[in-house]
Amino acid sequence: MAEVKKPFHEQVAERLIEQLKAGTAPWQKPWEPGMPGSFIPLNPTTGKRYKGINAIQLMAQGHADPRWMTYKQAAAAGAQVRRGEKGTSIQYWKFSEEQTKTDEQTGKPVLDANGDPVKVTVQLERPRVFFATVFNAEQIDGLPPLERKEQTWSAVERAEHILAASGATIRHGEHDRAFYRPSTDSIHLPDKGQFPSADNYYATALHELGHWTGHPSRLDRDLAHPFGSEGYAKEELRAEIASMILGDELGIGHDPGQHAAYVGSWIKALQEDPLEIFRAAADAEKIQDFVLAFEQKQIQEQTTQQAIEPAQGATMEQQQDQVARPAIAPADELIAQTLRMYRAGAEPAEGNQSLAALTETTLGFELPADWTGRVQVQANVEVEHDGERSVVPAGDREPEFWGVYANHAWGGHQWLADFAGPDAQTNAEALADRLAVIDAYATANEYEQAAKFARIHEERVRRDPNSTDEDRVAAKEARKAAEGTAMLHDEDLQRRIADYEREQQEMAQAMNAAEQPAAAQAPAKPERAYLNVPFKEKDEVKALGARWDRQERAWYVPAGVDPAPFAKWAREGATAAVEARAEAQPTQPTAERPNAAQERVYLAVPYGERQVAKAAGAQWDKVAKSWYAGPNADMGKLQRWLPDNVPTQQSPAVTPEDEFAEALKSMGCVVTPGGEHPIMDGKKHRIETEGDKKGEKSGFYVGHLDGHPAGYIKNNRTGVEMKWKAKGYALDPAEKAKMQAEAAAKLAARAEEQERQHEATAQRIGRQAQSLVPITEPTPYLRDKGLQVHAGVLTDQEGQKTYIPAYDADGKQWTMQYIQEDGTKRFAKDSRKEGCFHVVGGMDALAAAPALVIGEGYATAATVAEALGHATVAAFDSGNLQAVAEALHAKFPDKPVVIAGDDDRQVQITQGVNPGRTKAQEAAKAVGGKAIFPIFAPGENAYPKELPPITPENYRNHLHAEKRLADAAAGKVQLSEADTAKLKESLLNDGQLAALSNMKKHTDFNDLSERSSLGKDGVERQVRSAVGKVLLDEGQRQKVQQLKQQDIEQQEQRQRRARTY
Known part of the structure; x- marks a missing residue:
C-alpha cells in the first residue's frame, strides 16, 4: 500500500525540526555584514524575493545561491535543469482564475481578432491553494554566474535612521543584556562600546525593535509571557526570523548566537503545531515591513499588519492596531497642523506662516486653503487646436508627462506639479502619497483619520510590485473595516439615516393602514423545472441558458428562458410542466410584507449593503447574526437579498468587467458597447454621466481584478457612491430603480444638510460683522492696491485686516472674504460662495448703473468703479463669474453685462491655458454680454521675442x-x-524667469492702474470706451427691437381691420 503523502505544512515543519536539532535552521546561521540580498531567496525572472514560509522553505534546502525558478522559467532563460535534480515545493493562493469565454448560443470558444481564445477572469468562491515546484540555480546548467548586489549605502546610517524615525524609547547602560520591556514600552541595550562592531550593535537594536513592534498600539502580538516560557520563545522566533530578513535587506548581517536557549522550545512548538512556523514566518514579514516603513524611500514599503474582519462593533483602538500610522516628516506635519487649523475655521496665530507660504516653502507649490484632501494624478499630453496648444488627458495615447492636481471644496482642480521623464508616474504617485499622508494627519476626526491611513496603506500595497494577492486582499479588508467604523461614528450620516428610516417607516405604516391592515407573506418561490442531464452534455444545456442548483445538485430552466429546447432532458413526469411553461410563463405572486407573528424571513445582505437594506426595512438579529425582513419591510426592495436570489456558486456567465459595467450604468454613468469603459486596472478613471454637458465627466470609478474583483464608483452629479464587489451576476432593473430612489434620498439629505450649514454660517458671519467697523482709512491691502475707501467694506479695530461681505441677488449675506495684511485671502468655513458677490458702491447704486460690470476680484471691481464713476461687482474668482452674471442678469434683465476679466498670459505660456480669459468669455456668453480685458503698454505683459521661447x-x-x-x-x-x-x-535662464514674473504682475485692470506706465488714465480710457460701446450697441439693439415690435403691432391691427370688413 502506497504511503500517504504528508501535508505540506507537516513536511516543512519536520525538516526544520531536524535542522533546529542540528543548529542549521535558516535563522540559526550567522551572516557577515556587507552582502545585502545574498541570502533571502529570490526569483530572477520576476525580480521578486520569496516571502514568508516559502522563503524559509527554500533557505532550508541548504543552497548557497539565492536564485530559484521553475523549470519553464529556466528554459525560457536559455538554461536547463539537470537530469535527476529534485525540485522544491512552494505554495501560493489564488483568488481568481482565467477561463476561456464561450459563445452563449453555440458554447464554442470566443476568438479575438488574432484567432486566439478570449480569456475572462472568474472570481473563486473559495480561494485555492496551489503548489509550484522550483529549482535552485545550483541545479540548473546554463545560467550566468550570480552577480552579488553591490552595497551602495551605509548599513549603519540606514539602521540609525530607522531607529530614530521609529520614535522608540531606547535606554543604554545594561551590563550584558539586550531586551524589550512591554510594561514601559522601552528597549534596553548595553552601551555601544560593549559591542565588537557597529553592525553588531545595530543588528541587536533592530532585533529588539522587532519585539517593540508587538506592542498593542502597533502590531499587537501576544507579549505577556515570562522569560523562558513557551510563549516567550514563540515571540523570539518571530523576532529572530525578522532579524534575518532585515539583516539581508540592510546588509548589517545576522548573529543568532544569543538565542540558542530557545531551540528546545522552538522544537516543541513545531512538534505540537506544525503550522506555528507558518504563522511565525508571516508575522516576521509584518515586522520587517513595519520597521522598514520608518525609512523614507521614494515609495515606502509597508504591508498589512494583520488581516481584519470587518465588524460593526469595531473600536477606534482596534482600527489603530490594524493599520499603522504612516511616517511623516516634521515639515509636512507642520503643514498638516496648519491645514487642520484652517479647516476648523481658525486663523494662523501671530507670527505663524500662512498655509500658502508654508506649502510654497516646503512643497514647492501652494496648497489651496479649501483643499478637500483629494488629489488627482493624471497622464497628460499636449495637443494643438486652432493654432493653440493645450494640455489634455492622455487617454489611449502615450503620456508625455504626469500632472498632480488638488481638489477645491467648490469642485474645481488646482494644478500642483508636473513630472516628466522615465520616472514621471512614480514621482507623481509619490507626491500624491505624500499629500495623502498630510491630509490624513490634518484630519481631526480620529475615525476618519484611521480610514485615511488605511486607504494610504492599501494604495501603497497596490503599487508595491512585491505585494501578493494576500497582501492586497488584507489591505483592502483593513481599509473597508476602517471605513465602516468611520461611517458608524459619522453622527451626521447616522442622523440622516435615522431620519430616512423614520420617514420610510411612517410611509409604510400609512400604506398598511390605507391598503391592507393584515400583514402578508413573503413572495413564493416559483417551482423549478429540473432536468436530467448527462455529464457530457452539461456544456450544451449551459449554453442554452440552464443553471445549476447546488442544493438539488441538478440543472434547471430559470425563469425567463424558453424551456422548449430543454424538452429532451426533462425529468419523467415533468415534461408536461416544461411544455406548459413554454406556452405561458406563470406570473409572480405579489410581494407582501411578512407578519411579525410569522417565521422570520432571513436575508443574505453583504456588509457593504447593510445600510441600504436597513433603509428598506431590514433588521438585525443579534442572536442569529443575520439580517431579516422587519415588520414594515418593503419586500420588493429586499427581494434581491433573499437567499434564493444570492448566488453561492462560481458563475462564469458574467465577467467582472461586464458586471462592473452594469454597476456603472446603474449609477448613471454612460457605458457604451465597445467603448473604453470600464478599465479594470486599479487606477482612477473619469467617466461621463447622464446629464453631463459635452466634455464633462462627473463620474469617477476605480475597478480592479486582483484577488476578488472589487471597485468604487461615485456619481459626482448626484452625490451617490457605491462600493462594488463581484458577485457573478448583473444588477437587475429593480435594483437600479432602488438605487435611483436611494440616490434621490441622499441627494435631498445632502442638499438639506448643506442648506443648514450655509444658514448657520451666515448667522455666524452676521454676528462676527457686529464686532467690525467700516473702513475710514485705507487698510494695508487697499493701500497696496492703490484703492479708495468704498462703503460696505469692513476692518478690525486696528484697521489692519480687510473684510468684504458677499451677498446673493436678494441682498442676503452668506459669506465674507478675509484679507490679511500680506494679501492672503480666504472665505468663511462652510459658507456659500457660489452666486454671491460684493457690489462696489452698494446695491442701490448698482440698480441705478447703466450696465452690470463684473470683475474677478475686489481690486479689479473697485478700480473699474473708480474709472467709470458708477457701481461695479466683484465675483471673487473666475470660477464664480458665470454664476454671478446669471443671477444679476435675472435681477436686472434690461441692463447689458460687461465682464472685466483677467488676462493670464503667463499661465498660457507655462500651462497652455488662460483661465482668466476663458472663464470671462464663458460668463459673457452665458448672458449675452461682452468680455473686456486690460491692454498694457508694449512689453509689459508680453513675452520678449529676444528670449528663448517657453512652452x-x-x-x-x-x-x-x-x-x-x-x-x-x-x-x-x-x-x-x-x-x-x-x-x-x-x-530657464534668469531672463526667462524675470519675464514670467513681470507678466504675472500685469494681468488685471488693477495691475493696469498701479503697475503699468499707462496708469489710471489708461484704465479710464479703456473701460469707458468699452462700456460706452456696449451701451451704444445695447441702445441700437433696443431701438431695433422696438421697431420690430411696432411692425408686429401694425400688422395685427391690419389683420383685425380686414376681419371686420
Missing part, C-alpha cells in the same frame, strides 16, 4: 529640474555630475 513642456522640465537640484542641495537625493549638468540645462 508648457520646457516649463515642466524646469520645475522638475529645479526640484531635483534643490533636493540634492538639501541632501535628500544624490546626483551624478552628468545628471546635475543635464538638469541645469533644463532650467
